[in-house]
Structures are given as C-alpha cells and as structure tokens.
Amino acid sequence: MAPATASRRSEAEGEGRDLTLKWSGRISLTARILALNIFALALLAGGFFYLDSYRTRILDNRTAQASREARLIAAAMVSTPADHRSDLALRLARDTDTRIRLFAADGTPVADTRAMGLRNFVLVDPNKEGWGLQAARFLDAIIDTVVNAPRAPLYRERKAGTEWPDVRTARTTQAAPATVWRAPDRTPVITAAAGLGDGEVVMTTVNARDVTQTVRLERFRLGVVLAIVTLVSIFLSLFLARTIVRPLRRLSRAAVRVRLGRAREVVVPRLPSRRDEIGSLARALSDMSQALRARIDATEAFAADVTHEMKNPLASLRSAVDGLANVKDPALQERLLAIVRDDVHRLDRLITDISEASRLDAQLSRAKFDAVDVLAMLAALIEQRGTRGIERGVRIRFDNRVRGDALVMGEGARLERVFENLFDNAVSFSPDNGLITVAATLSDDDLVIRVEDEGPGVPEEAREAVFRRFQSIRPENEEFGKHSGLGLAIARTIVEGHQGTIAVESREDRLSGARFVVRLPLAPG
Template sequence: MTTFGRDEDDVPDLRWSGRVSLTPRILAVNIFALALLAGGFFYLDSYRSRIVDSRVAQSVSEVRLMAEALRSVAPGRRDALMIRLGNDTGARLRLYDDTGTLLADTRALGLRNVVLRDPDKQDWGQGAARFLDAVIDTVVGAPRAPLYRERSDGLSWPDVRAAHGASALPATVWRAPDRTPVITAAAVVPGQGTVLSTSNAREITQTVRVERFRLSVVLLIVSLVSILLSLFLARTIVRPLRRLARAAVRVRLGRAREVVVPRLPSRRDEVGMLARALSDMSLALRARIDATEAFAADVTHEMKNPLASMRSALDGLSLVRDPALQERLLAILRDDVHRMDRLITDISEASRLDAQLSRAKFEPVDIGAMIAGLLLQREQRGVERHVSLVLAPLPADPLVVMGEGARLERVFENLIENAISFSPDGGRVTIAAQRRAERVTIGVEDEGPGVPEDAREQVFNRFQSLRPESEAFGKHSGLGLAIARTIVEGHQGTITAEPRDDRLPGARFVVRLPLVDEQ
C-alpha cells in the first residue's frame, strides 16, 4: 500500500524571494556578506577613539611632569627648559599666571613645532581623504570635536580654568581645520601659574587613513572576486535552467517532436538530475502522445468495420423484399450493434484504466482464494465444449499481494476465457499458483494451438487478436490482453506469453506479482 508523507514540496518557501531572478539573488547574498566585512570601517572608528584616549592620557602625564620640572627650575632657566621640553614632546608650551596673562610661549621663543595646516592649500588627495573622514564619521555617528581656535588670554582656555579646581588634570580634544585632532592639557605650577600643552596628533589621522586604505583595498579585491564567483555560479545554474525552461515551453506549445531537452550528462549535481528528469519526462510524454494517437487511429479503424457492415445492412433492408433475407440482415445489424457495444465498453475501460489505477486503494488480496472462487463461478455457469478447468494444488501459506481485487479478477477472467476459447473440445485448462522468492507466479495453460514465438509480445498490443478459426468474427475486441497487462503493471507485476513447460501444444500465460512483506 502506498503511504503518503510530508514531501519537500510541502515546505513553505520565501514568497518574496520567488519574485527575483536567481542571478541578483546570488549576488545579493554575497554582497550582504561583503557588507559585513565592510563593517570593519566601524571598527576603525573605535580604534581611532582608543588611540586618541591613549594620547590624551599621555598628554596629561607629560604636562604633569612638565609642571614639576618648571617648579624646580630657577626663573632664569625656565625658558630654556620649556624649549627643551617642547622639543622632546613635540608640543607647544605656554605658561600663564593666575590672572591669565601669558608669561612664556615656546613659539615666541622660536620653537615652531606645532603648526596647523590650512586645508585650502592642500592637494586634492587630502581633500578627498577629509571628505571620506566626514562621511564615515557621519555614518558611524562619531562625536564631533569642537573646532580649535587660539585664545587671547589663559583664562579663555577651559583646561587652564579647570586646572585650579580639578582634582584630576584637565585635557580637551579639539578639531583642527584639516580634521586632525589637537590635544590640550593644563597643569598648575605652584608659585608660577599654569602650564598649557598643545599638540597636533596628526599621526592618529594618518594611521587611521592608512588602515582604512588597506581595508578598502582588501574589500575591493574581495568584492571583485566575490562578484566574479557569483556570476560564475549564476552562469552554471541559471543558464542551464533557462535552457530547460525554454525546452519545456516548446513541449507545452505542442512542438514536442522537434524539442530535444538537454540532458547535461556532464553535470552530476541537482541541475543535472533535473535536466535528465525533464528529458525522461519529455520522452515519456512523447511516447504517451504517440500511444494515444495510435490508440485513436486503432479505435477509428476498429469502429469503421462494424459501421460499414451496419451501413451495408441498412442499405440492403431498403432494397430487399424477401422476409428471410431481411431477417438475416437484421441479425447482422444486431451482431454489429453488440460488437459496437462491446468495443465501446472495452475502449472506455482501457482509456480510463491508467487514471483509475493511480487512484486505486490497494488492499491485501489472497490470490489463491480469488482464483479458486473464479473457477467455481465459471464452472457453475457452465463451460462450453466440455472444457475442464483444473486448479493445481495451492501452497499451504496464503499468497497475499497488495492490489485491487476487482481489477485482478478481470485479469484472470480474461486469461481463463482466452484459454477456454482456444482449447479444443474436451480440452483442459490448468491454473497453477506458487511462490517464487518474493513473488507469486500464476500460470494459465491450455491445449490449443499456442502463440507463435514472434507474436508473444504482439498479443498484448491493443486490438491485436489471434482468434481460433471456429470462433465467429467480432466476438472479442482485441483489448482483453492489453487491459490485463495494464492492470498487472499497475500492480508492479509482469505478464508474459510463454511455451508450456512440458513442450506440449498449447499456450501458457504467466502473471508475476510481488508478495506482501510479512514483516
């Protein structure tokens, strides 16, 4: 019995993704991964903040040591010491008294080690770098430092004001016109005033820009490689799918004979499996179409004969006046009507058989008991020409198969009726059922003329009928064995025409069906 479970088709898909072609979807997935890599630019902002904090701490430590040094030196040596300290630290030093009056300035003493650059006088490369700095700072939401400007007196500097009342040494980060950080720090010099240190940490900006350039180069290379690989992947997937889709459309439009669905034998992946499945499906569809066309042609041919006979009989009735001859013509019409009715019934069953079997609910069927019941019913109706029906001894264990009982009965009814019709007067028809490995084998033998070796496969074709000479024409439609084969194959079995095992004259039809797994 066929069981139905959850298939892969039952898994819900992402409907929004189904509206986009595969190529942009593959590119989007890889670009998303690159966007995660581009997050390194955000990390650079954190890296810059840590460097600035480190430089601020360094400036605070330096200005504290400078204040201690200036306190211990004599006033006459103060200027020389400030120049030396400015040279060693790279900072501009200014000393203010308690009222904010400038007492000493290393720049006025001739040391010009801190010079802010005018961005209007720099080349386009620096301008582009500043623009990129501004864009990235805006994207990452980095805090914007106040613009650095010179003050007229010491009390205008927030660090100088805060140095007197703060327990910790004050320091401030400013922004130079060229967007480089300027760090100021102040410390009180007991008895002399307050020293202010100013340094332009231009190297911080240069370090961040160098790292950003390196990350950009890496990101650019990875992006190019990723895009090329994505396009290659899309090419290997999308192009064969488009070829298959075009071939399927041509098959749907009815040009199946001109269509060659590519099988892609070199592909061993899912695309190759799909291509071969579609190719096999198109071949099966073409075979089914051919079979349908042949069936329609055969039906037309088979129905023309009784129709022609009926037309002739009707034409004769209008001309014949002899009652005996009229009765003969009426008998011909009755036979042709019965023949047409039998033919239409068999054709209707044969045409619907595949669809009915696909929807049939299979149940356990005891083949031995079924055949014994069929033979008993046939004997009760009477067997013509004194033909005897013999059932060989059945195995002790039941021969159970999964199937539809009514359809299987039709198979063996056809085989028994054929065997009776071909048997001579007083002949014997033998039915034997036995277990062979995992299959049950049912043989139906008669003592008739047998089936020629070259016709043992043709007898299963539709409208193929090798009838005995003694039988009246039109008693059979030629569909019985074709229907039997369709039913047996629908039960995963086989039916063949074979010579008798004892080499005596006669035909032997063998049906093999899979047994039910007892476990």
C-alpha cells in the same frame, strides 16, 4: 470523486502556502543571491563604525595623557626659579615632543619653545601633499559624515593667552581638561593647560598625527579585507547564479515548450553530471515529459485504433439498415436484422472494452491495494467455469504447487479480470475436448501463474504484438467480431499496474499450444 479532488486541491494549496514568498517572490533568484551576499558585506563594512569608536578611545587616552603632562610640567615650573623656566620648558618640550608656552597673569606670552628654535610642532599644508594623502583626507571626510562623527573646531594660532579656552580655565582651576582641535590636514591637535599660581599658566600643544596614521592603517587593512571579500562574494554569487539559476531557467523554458506543445519531441535537459537536488529535478522533469509524450502518443494511437475498429461494424450496420428499406423479402429482412443485432452487440462489447481500457491506468493509480489470495481466486474461477460448463468440451485443470497461501497486494476484481481474459483466450484457441492447465509456483519473491493450452500457439514474432490494443490473432473458425482485441492488452495493463509482468512462451513439453506466464510480487511478510 469530487471530495477526493477537492481534498487533493486543498492539500496542494496548503503546501503552496507553505512555500509562498510575499514581496521577495517578485525578485529574481540571482538578485536575491546578490542581495544576501551584499548584506553580509554590509555587516563587514560596519567595521568602519568600530574604527570611529577606536579613534575616539585613542583620543580620549591622548587627551588624558596631555592633561597629566601639563600638570607635571606645571609642577616642575613652580619648583624652578623664574629665570630658569625657559630652559626647563625647552628641555621638557624635547622630552615630551610637545610645544610648551608660558603665559603671564595678564595672558602675555612669557616663553615659547617654538620661538626658542625647537620646531617639534609644525602643521602640514594639505595643498603641498601628494594625491595619496589627499585621497585619504577625502575618505576621512566621507567616513566621518557616514558615522556622524563630531567635527572638532579648526586649530588656529592665538597671540594672547586669554584667547585660549584652556588657559582661561586653568587660571581659575589650576588644571583644565585638554581640548582637541582639527588641523588643516584633518589630523588632531591636542592642547592642555595647567596653572602655576598667581594667574600664570603653562600650555602644551601636540599634533597627534600618529592617531590619524593608526586609524588610516587599520582602515586600509579593513578596506583590503572588504575588497577581497567583495570580490569573492561576487564570484560566489555569480557561481551560484550559474549553477542554480541558469539550469532552472533552462528547465523552465523546456517546461513552457512542453506546455505549449510547439515541438513534437521537447528535449528537457537531464543534467546527468549533477547529483544535487537540481539534477534530480531535471531528471524528474525529463522523465515526466517523456511519460507525458508517451501517454499522448498512446492516446493518439488509441483514438486512431478506436476509429478504425468502429468503422467496420458501423459500415456493416449502415449497409444493413439501408438494405432494410429496399428489401421486401421477409427472409432477407430477417437476415439483415440478424446482421444489425450482431453489429450492435459487437459495438456494445467494443465500447465497453474501450471504456475500460481508457480508464484503466487512472483507476489503477488511485486504487487501494489489499492482500489478495490469488490461489483461492484461481480455484474459485476454475470451479465457476466448470459449473457453468465450457464450450466444445474444453477442460481446465488447476495444478497448485504452492504450499499454504500466496498473498499478493492488489485489487481482487482487477486480478480476476486478468485470469478471466487469459482463460477466455485459452478456451478460444483450444481444440475440442482440449485441456487447459493452470499452474501456480513460487520463484524467489514472486508468485508465478502459468496458463497453457493445446492450441496452435503464438508465433515468436507475434508474442509482443498480441498484447497491443486491437492486435489479435484469432482462430480461423471463430465468428468474426466475437472479441474486441483488447483482452490481452487490458490484462497486461492490470498486471503492470500491480508491479508484475506477463509474457507468452512456448510450452516446455514441446507440444503445440501457448503458455502465458504471469508474475506477481508477493505481499511483504
């Protein structure tokens, strides 16, 4: 028994280790559901990092475009007389939507399209914008900080050309890479310069506000998607918490009440409308609690019945023992000793039957069933009784109507006990020289055994009570205490443990007597 218990314990511990959660097991299921959905949202929020790279690519394209435009404008200026370069710069500035400036070799400004009246490069004062754009700039600053975007230098006007890094580079290399500046409203300003020869330089300036507007538009779309997904995720998380966590919490509280035993009848919610695993768990727990309550009630009733049944022989035994101390008559003493012996035998038989009845359910649940030939078993039992001789001339006849074997999955010793009890019961109720008929037939996939006697029969209102523990209707001429009242109860427990049924009926031939019918399922195949 100990090795089997240890084996089951080790198997349970192994299964428990497979389901063990380390650090996450300390967090509630609701929090884990929310964390999982928030993690998915965080992956979606990573799209803001993509927008930063998207903005970088756009600026790279715009700076390359500004460098090309500066070189083309420089080439056009070189082929134009010096007195017409201002007019050409004004026309090109209108066409390219840029501010164009010409610087002499010493860095002195020669021409400026803004001074000519073309105001296509105007920086926006952020203090004069509405709250929407201010909020957008604040969000730009937050995102740039989160994604660790490089911070461009602040754009400011310079008088001399030598103060511009693009101009200084273009004086020596003829073409300089474009530079990205940051306007006061956080929009990019791109400057590019190209040399004309002899130290003269042309510089273009453009406020690429469209880049910021494009990025903000994409970010707004991503933010709308993120907000919708967040709301849907929160709703689904709460829905999951409501449909999973709440019923589990109710089942847990009910299980705690069952464990504490604070209520006589703890109602475990069965959740009949649910057809998922939680519904199956709820119904399993409900059935388990009901079976546990039924077993507890049966144990309490059994204990009360045992106490009641043992009081009678104990009272008789105590009275006889007390009388022995005061009685001097040898004949009377012998009678008292006979009472003591009968009471001791009765207690021994009662304790033996009680012990078997109390262990029967647990033993049947652990028993290993084998194929049992019930017909051969019945023939052997009847032959043994005939060999030993049956009291009062009672005879037993076996009417086997089954061709071949009839195998039943079960435990042979237990099934023998069933039929032994039925034979004892039939013999005790049979009249002198009576006949007991044992018939075996097949009905569908069941083996049906009928045990009929010629006794007084069982009243219809008592046909269920005779299978209860300590409930017995005994013959009037039977010696008191000869039976414990557990035989038929033990027989029913064994039969039901073999997935069968046992019942008592009237005889079909309308003769007096009782018929006990046992149905056992045949073994597969």
